[in-house]
Amino acid sequence: MKTAITPTRQENFSEWYQNLITAADLAENSPVRGCMTIKPYGWAIWELMRDEMDKRIKSNNVLNANFPLLIPIDFFNKEAEHVAGFAKECAVVTHHRLKMIDGSLQPDPEAQLTEPYIIRPTSETIIGEAMSRWVKSYRDLPMKLNQWVNVMRWEMRPRLFLRTAEFNWQEGHNVFATHEESNADARKMHKMYEEYMANVLAIPSIVGEKTPEERFAGADHTYTLEHIMQDGKALQAGTSHDLGQHFSKSFGIKYLGSDGKLSYAWTTSWGTSSRMMGSLFMTHSDDDGLVLPPMVAPYQVVIIPITREDNTDQLNVYSSVIGEKLKDKGIRVLVDDSDSRAPDKMWKWIKRGVPLRVEIGATEMEAGTLTVTRRDLGKASKTTFTTDDFIKNIQSLLTTIQQDMLNAVKERNKKMITEVDSLDALEKHLKQGTIGFFRIKYVFTQNDKFETLVEQYKISRRCLDENNPEYVFIAKSY
Amino acid sequence: MKTAITPTRQENFSEWYQNLITAADLAENSPVRGCMTIKPYGWAIWELMRDEMDKRIKSNNVLNANFPLLIPIDFFNKEAEHVAGFAKECAVVTHHRLKMIDGSLQPDPEAQLTEPYIIRPTSETIIGEAMSRWVKSYRDLPMKLNQWVNVMRWEMRPRLFLRTAEFNWQEGHNVFATHEESNADARKMHKMYEEYMANVLAIPSIVGEKTPEERFAGADHTYTLEHIMQDGKALQAGTSHDLGQHFSKSFGIKYLGSDGKLSYAWTTSWGTSSRMMGSLFMTHSDDDGLVLPPMVAPYQVVIIPITREDNTDQLNVYSSVIGEKLKDKGIRVLVDDSDSRAPDKMWKWIKRGVPLRVEIGATEMEAGTLTVTRRDLGKASKTTFTTDDFIKNIQSLLTTIQQDMLNAVKERNKKMITEVDSLDALEKHLKQGTIGFFRIKYVFTQNDKFETLVEQYKISRRCLDENNPEYVFIAKSY
Numbered sequence: 001m002k003t004a005i006t007p008t009r010q011e012n013f014s015e016w017y018q019n020l021i022t023a024a025d026l027a028e029n030s031p032v033r034g035c036m037t038i039k040p041y042g043w044a045i046w047e048l049m050r051d052e053m054d055k056r057i058k059s060n061n062v063l064n065a066n067f068p069l070l071i072p073i074d075f076f077n078k079e080a081e082h083v084a085g086f087a088k089e090c091a092v093v094t095h096h097r098l099k100m101i102d103g104s105l106q107p108d109p110e111a112q113l114t115e116p117y118i119i120r121p122t123s124e125t126i127i128g129e130a131m132s133r134w135v136k137s138y139r140d141l142p143m144k145l146n147q148w149v150n151v152m153r154w155e156m157r158p159r160l161f162l163r164t165a166e167f168n169w170q171e172g173h174n175v176f177a178t179h180e181e182s183n184a185d186a187r188k189m190h191k192m193y194e195e196y197m198a199n200v201l202a203i204p205s206i207v208g209e210k211t212p213e214e215r216f217a218g219a220d221h222t223y224t225l226e227h228i229m230q231d232g233k234a235l236q237a238g239t240s241h242d243l244g245q246h247f248s249k250s251f252g253i254k255y256l257g258s259d260g261k262l263s264y265a266w267t268t269s270w271g272t273s274s275r276m277m278g279s280l281f282m283t284h285s286d287d288d289g290l291v292l293p294p295m296v297a298p299y300q301v302v303i304i305p306i307t308r309e310d311n312t313d314q315l316n317v318y319s320s321v322i323g324e325k326l327k328d329k330g331i332r333v334l335v336d337d338s339d340s341r342a343p344d345k346m347w348k349w350i351k352r353g354v355p356l357r358v359e360i361g362a363t364e365m366e367a368g369t370l371t372v373t374r375r376d377l378g379k380a381s382k383t384t385f386t387t388d389d390f391i392k393n394i395q396s397l398l399t400t401i402q403q404d405m406l407n408a409v410k411e412r413n414k415k416m417i418t419e420v421d422s423l424d425a426l427e428k429h430l431k432q433g434t435i436g437f438f439r440i441k442y443v444f445t446q447n448d449k450f451e452t453l454v455e456q457y458k459i460s461r462r463c464l465d466e467n468n469p470e471y472v473f474i475a476k477s478y
Numbered sequence: 479m480k481t482a483i484t485p486t487r488q489e490n491f492s493e494w495y496q497n498l499i500t501a502a503d504l505a506e507n508s509p510v511r512g513c514m515t516i517k518p519y520g521w522a523i524w525e526l527m528r529d530e531m532d533k534r535i536k537s538n539n540v541l542n543a544n545f546p547l548l549i550p551i552d553f554f555n556k557e558a559e560h561v562a563g564f565a566k567e568c569a570v571v572t573h574h575r576l577k578m579i580d581g582s583l584q585p586d587p588e589a590q591l592t593e594p595y596i597i598r599p600t601s602e603t604i605i606g607e608a609m610s611r612w613v614k615s616y617r618d619l620p621m622k623l624n625q626w627v628n629v630m631r632w633e634m635r636p637r638l639f640l641r642t643a644e645f646n647w648q649e650g651h652n653v654f655a656t657h658e659e660s661n662a663d664a665r666k667m668h669k670m671y672e673e674y675m676a677n678v679l680a681i682p683s684i685v686g687e688k689t690p691e692e693r694f695a696g697a698d699h700t701y702t703l704e705h706i707m708q709d710g711k712a713l714q715a716g717t718s719h720d721l722g723q724h725f726s727k728s729f730g731i732k733y734l735g736s737d738g739k740l741s742y743a744w745t746t747s748w749g750t751s752s753r754m755m756g757s758l759f760m761t762h763s764d765d766d767g768l769v770l771p772p773m774v775a776p777y778q779v780v781i782i783p784i785t786r787e788d789n790t791d792q793l794n795v796y797s798s799v800i801g802e803k804l805k806d807k808g809i810r811v812l813v814d815d816s817d818s819r820a821p822d823k824m825w826k827w828i829k830r831g832v833p834l835r836v837e838i839g840a841t842e843m844e845a846g847t848l849t850v851t852r853r854d855l856g857k858a859s860k861t862t863f864t865t866d867d868f869i870k871n872i873q874s875l876l877t878t879i880q881q882d883m884l885n886a887v888k889e890r891n892k893k894m895i896t897e898v899d900s901l902d903a904l905e906k907h908l909k910q911g912t913i914g915f916f917r918i919k920y921v922f923t924q925n926d927k928f929e930t931l932v933e934q935y936k937i938s939r940r941c942l943d944e945n946n947p948e949y950v951f952i953a954k955s956y
Contacts, residue, residue, distance in 0.1 A: 037544065083576075
């Protein structure tokens with residue numbers, strides 16, 4: 001069967017992904033090494049994702065703020081594990097002026113900074129410094145802040161949405177009086193992410209704590225959300241860190257308790273990024289292109305008038321009236337009355353993953369009906385509705401699609417997790433090419449033989465099993 | 479009379495402004511040279527401003543996208559006027575890794591970039607390059623894109639919100655087939671800004687074209703919006719540029735016409751930034767602190783229960799019920815049931831500029847009334863409402879405040895513009911310290927004597943008078 005995207009997922013998943021992004025007009029590699037340009041359709045998806053996440057963040061009494069892009073090297077250097085984790089991938093600003101030298105524009109040697117800055121790879125340090133001044137007494141706690149910003153981590157092998165030098169994210173930074181509170185908060189934000197990914201992105205997460213080997217640089221505990229892609233690889237979609245007192249000690253975040261004693265505070269940080277878009281696209285899409293859950297679809301419904309030369313205007317007007325009725329119900333609708341051919345329009349919106357495709361031709365117009373196809377189920381779902389019924393039931397139709405998409409991935413994931421009871425069993429599976437996650441006792445992975453498998457098969461520990469932390473999930477990853 | 483902010487505007491406008499920002503907890507200077515940290519209350523105002531602007535941008539069929547933070551020097555260099563305008567204030571990225579050298583963390587000499595990047599001061603160049611690939615035929619035009627991002631222009635004398643090295647803005651970039659269309663569009667976006675500033679920020683703008691001397695680096699026409707601050711100085715709050723074919727020729731943005739001919743396109747760019755917040759704060763605030771128009775007030779109403787020891791819980795609950803009723807009407811309300819003293823709460827929210835302050839004590843609770851004070855009019859406006867009437871009329875009360883604030887500034891501005899019919903007259907006014915804008919024939923300013931006045935009094939041409947472009951507005955500026 002001819003598919004809109006070639007190669008298919010089966011043939012070459014990685015090329016399929018690249019071509020999917022082009023076909024849906026989501027983004028492109030920019031001329032800036034490792035950075036991408038997010039095109040309007042991709043950015044519209046991100047805005048919907050961001051707004052849904054922002055609602056949840058605010059409902060947790062977190063306040064948004066905005067901290068500088070640049071971080072003095074000196075700050076960055078204060079937490080040893082942190083600097084070791086990020087120093088190798090920092091963009092460094094060393095000059096504040098350009099000058100024409102020998103006919104070419106260059107950094108002006110006379111405008112060299114005495115102390116260079118790095119572009120934030122994450123903001124624990126600069127926010128830690130601010131909090132050391134803002135937190136004075138127990139009355140100031142908890143202090144919960146978030147920012148939506150761009151960050152930069154130099155990437156040698158960039159991939160659109162999955163790994164880019166610059167990316168957009170939200171980073172939350174909370175401060176508490178006690179470790180009980182900070183740890184509970186790190187877990188609460190982790191749960192918030194899990195709910196968001198399930199209900200907004202229609203993606204079930206494998207959740208749990210990272211093993212010590214895989215923790216964030218400077219954290220006591222890292223709670224992660226791992227998504228299983230269609231090729232069985234893991235994608236880390238978000239993390240929440242209990243930072244203990246690492247940053248409060250490095251930056252002097254202290255508070256005066258109700259007992260008059262000065263104590264170091266306890267901090268957390270938690271983040272999700274435009275990387276989630278990579279997961280969204282790879283989780284749901286098929287060989288005909290993008291498949292979007294209604295919650296984050298820029299257009300939830302596209303109406304395509306199937307016109308003849310003699311009824312173009314009439315059908316376009318008729319379609320736009322139906323479009324307006326749907327908009328009045330809060331639905332995001334596009335009536336594609338452009339002058340392309342109907343099959344071209346059809347394929348355009350299939351590739352872009354619009355959840356519901358509505359066709360209206362002369363027959364439908366006369367009968368007061370619509371032909372509706374669900375993107376997630378394809379041709380088989382083609383149904384005729386009366387126009388009134390469709391408008392009346394649109395909201396529940398979209399809710400059903402959203403729910404069905406989540407359930408479909410849940411079902412698929414079940415087959416993607418293999419239990420193994422020894423390293424030998426794991427090796428056998430890897431050798432024969434079993435795809436997906438492997439669940440194995442954590443203790444079995446703490447030896448040289450496991451490290452050999454890591455090297456050979458490019459696998460890694462994704463997280464401990466939340467339901468039984470004696471077990472760890474192993475997978476190849478993005 | 480004691481005021482919440484000292485010194486007063488009259489005594490020292492510039493110190494007053496600085497202290498206003500601290501008193502309202504809006505922002506602070508960061509340890510990063512020239513950059514600020516926007517605190518939660520300041521950022522909440524920006525989010526409201528941004529969302530209102532974004533609505534208008536989208537209703538003009540402009541699509542949001544996201545382009546890289548970094549720009550190759552080579553790109554930047556392609557438009558000569560543009561590079562001359564910005565090269566002196568660029569942050570330059572020269573390395574992509576840090577290394578510990580002699581015990582201190584430094585840019586790794588082995589990770590020096592062969593071609594350095596600059597942090598975008600504005601994105602005409604990188605967007606121009608993309609558009610040269612995206613625009614193919616007349617069918618692709620107009621192409622209208624916008625992004626909400628941070629930009630950086632190194633500042634030697636930073637001032638919170640007015641001039642900071644890093645700032646947040648929206649930058650629109652549109653492409654058209656003809657100069658008629660691009661010029662009309664630059665003017666249309668200019669008008670969009672004027673309407674926004676009047677109806678959202680309650681600030682009337684002096685609008686007109688920049689003189690050739692004051693144009694954007696690389697524009698044929700720059701249309702500006704100038705606001706008159708309370709000390710008579712000008713603040714440039716936004717600009718819209720007709721870029722002619724400067725960037726389309728530098729980057730090769732060409733389209734195939736319906737006639738089969740290849741032509742260079744015509745581009746515009748238009749931007750407003752967090753600088754508008756500086757204007758908002760300096761335009762409306764008084765010696766007791768911030769005064770916010772309801773449209774951009776994070777809390778439009780604050781309810782302060784005036785409690786006694788024996789009725790604290792009862793009054794707090796009663797107040798929160800009223801708060802919920804207002805929230806149900808879409809009003810942003812805070813019930814301040816914190817354990818501070820009532821006068822402290824009062825001053826806190828006066829300084830933060832909440833449009834309506836509602837006091838509820840035992841007497842009011844019994845009588846079913848509220849004592850309401852408008853922030854813009856102060857004590858004199860203190861009025862008793864029945865609770866029902868207040869809730870019923872809240873929306874129109876806020877609309878009235880919004881309108882009154884705009885009108886008050888309009889009235890004040892009238893006295894802030896002085897007509898002068900010669901350079902001598904201008905000099906006399908400047909010598910005697912007349913504050914505000916001066917309107918004079920443009921031709922009178924095209925000579926050395928005017929340049930002497932520019933030097934001596936730090937004045938500049940703000941813009942030509944839109945109603946009579948033979949005249950120009952002159953003022954000191956921020």
